Amino acid sequence: MSVADLPKVELHLHHEGAAPPAFVRQLAHEKKVDLTGVFDDQGNYKFTDFVNFLRTYEAATAVLQTPEDFGRLTSAVLEECAANGVVYVESFLSPEFCGCGDLAAWREYLHAIQEAADRAETTHGITLRGVVTCIRHEGPEIAKRTALCAAETAGDWVVGFGMGGDEGKGHQGDFAYSFDMAREAGLKLTTHAGEFGGPESVWEAIRDLNVERIGHGVRAIEDPKLVQEIVARDITLEVCPGSNVVLGLYKDFAAHPIQKLRAAGVKVTVSTDDPPFFGTTMRREYDMLAAAHGWDAEVFAEINQTAARAAFCDEDTRATIL
Ligand code: ADE
Ligand code: ZN
Secondary structure (H helix, E strand, O other): OOHHHOOEEEEEEEOHHHOOHHHHHHHHHHHOOOOOOOEOOOOOEOOOOHHHHHHHHHHHHHHOOOHHHHHHHHHHHHHHHHHOOEEEEEEEEOOOOOOOOOHHHHHHHHHHHHHHHHHHHHHHOOEEEEEEEEEHHHOHHHHHHHHHHHHHHEOOOEEEEEEEOOOOOOOHHHHHHHHHHHHHOOOEEEEEEOOOOHHHHHHHHHHHHOOOEEEEOHHHHHOHHHHHHHHHOOOEEEEOHHHHHHOOOOOOOOOOOHHHHHHOOOEEEEOOEOOOOOOOOHHHHHHHHHHHHOOOHHHHHHHHHHHHHHOOOOHHHHHHHO
């Protein structure tokens, strides 16, 4: 058996970022949306760097216009996850893409997403939970609107609150009000940090947002004190090696610090981020990590146990994961 055949827990997946290109093109055709500049000649998502990736990502979301579209997206995404052996996944959902931040609209989108997730659970045996996510480059005021959507729908399905977007804009602490609101509603917290922001961004995430998990966090490796702090606080990293390589953080999987972080005692997990954008899948991440770092089935089993323990779901759901 190959390590890629193992059952997997994925904690860091952007719902729109997981949209297969063929799915986006089909919706564009149905809705007559012009996607010039989104795809290259081979039909893959096209971008030049991280900020340009965010632009392409947002341009592709123009085809996602109704709750039904998000239901269809959810079915397509979960089918792909299940085909990769993923048994539990948490995906980032942005109310800004689901009804432009309006709470009543968000409830309708969420309902459609949950219905599709229930069907996928029955058909493919995969469980999805949602992490409502604000978009950093849209600023702290819009984030408050997102946090309200998160707080009002918090429960056994919406289990977390997070932040993605351009880490070069503002500071983690600018969003403390929104993260506090989400925490008070019972949500668990994660934020993208230490991807393009460097170690200082991770320090800010810990000090100013008091998160349980960090999206990426890999650049913590540049600061030994920070690595110690992450271990001491029992913070889990949602590491997405293939994403980091394609976006130019590291030249290849061998140069990626995931093994050094793990050896230092950091709780690391493995995810795909935006798989079709980065030409990856969970199976490929496992194969590449095995080849680059010599990881065997025992290591991957430990990583999946770590992910299951760090999942934001309730204990009944956790008991069913692995
Ligand atoms: N949104 C989607 N993918 C992202 C990433 N890798 N970093 C920050 N925001 C994102
Ligand atoms: Zn991400």
